[in-house]
Amino acid sequence: MLLKWFTGHDHTMTCGDGFCRLDLDRDDPQDVERAGTPISLSRSMKRANVPAETKAELRAELDAAISTFLLPGAEKDLNISHSLRQRVLRRVEKSTDPRHLKPVADHIFEVMRNCSHRNFINVGVGTGTYETICVGNVLGVLNILAGLVFMFVQAFSPHIGSHTRYTVLYAMPLWAMGTTLLLVGTQGMCFVMLTQSKRQALPWERFAMEDAAEVGARGGGGPGPSSGGGWFATQKKFLSRTVAIDKQKFRVDDKYLRRLQRMILMQCVAGGVLASCIGALIFIFLPIWKETR
Structure with a gap:
């Protein structure tokens, strides 16, 4: 199912150079990201060949995927271009056809193939700072x-x-x-x-170590990292990063x-x-x- 497929993958990856190039349309009256109120995700569908119960299930599942991955500021907001986001949101607002999500899936696949795997190798294999x-x-x-x-x-x-x-x-x-x-x-x-x-230590591990050292210094009554310490403390901090x-x-x-x-x-x-x-x-x-x- 759509929600299961989305939640089974981490698609919050960045593009190759750190950001996605945006194709902005500032005068678009249907711009969801700049609209005052969010779009309605539960418009009724009229399909003659689909039972009402099935349409309701598809609509609920698609609404959950949209609110989780596609809406601006969502919990797992995908890093996709502005124009692609607007185009997909307009289409899925009126239809539950999964083909409307294919451009997003293709974009995610290209990012994972060309960028994310290489970045994962660089971070996972890299041993230096x-x-x-x-x-x-x-x-x-x-x-x-x-x-x-x-x-x-x-x-x-x-x-x-x-x-x-x-x-x-x-x-x-x-x-x-x-x-x-x-x-x-x-x-x-x-x-x-x-x-x-x-x-x-990886960046987040270094931040945790610095926070722990700061808390320990404050608890012991010693000076915190922001209190200076003179030339010796500065050189010691520099050596701890380079050696x-x-x-x-x-x-x-x-x-x-x-x-x-x-x-x-x-x-x-x-x-x-x-x-x-x-x-x-x-x-x-x-x-x-x-x-x-």
Whole structure:
């Protein structure tokens, strides 16, 4: 049944870029979202081939689905475009034909296929926070730059051709580590957490921890988080967000999720090694070494 199908799925998903593009019609007199009074959901249906009892059941079921999912401000209001919402509400106001709900079902299917599954993977598999990912990316860039600086120093100091080309091998670990950190960061993960099969606290878990700490501080008579605390407290709060400390670690219990994380880690490491090999091949044949002069 319609209500059972709707309640069995979570359709309150966002579009790919975080919002649905709205096609507004501000002058529409039948605009339900801007109307002063809600539409009447229980208009009588006149179908010759449908018994009155069946029509009443269909109308009641459809009214429940509309009030739960389609009306603006409903309990589980679907994130659909304004024009689509208005078009569907006008049609179901006069008919109980389920084909009128097909555009909504198609929209939900496209969102779940193209956006929601990918976002679920990013949130479920990701082990890092915004701060730790930024730190990992910065360290990755620094490693790559350190490898390049080392190569240029070896190539041109004290003069061109003074070092053997096999010194390129010393820069490969820096390039491999830097590229691996960047690849891990692009997957929304923290390298340290990933190697330990652990994860950081999710946003709602962090909010709960901060609220609990605030309540504990107030109950103990200590200063709350908003009372300052000086430079040391500020630095401690910054480090707690950027460093994977023990109290922020959560063990990943699902074995399949751990396996997926290990596969992602191995792919990132393989990508880092491949990038370092390509960089070494580029430098090793340049005419700046003792063997190539």
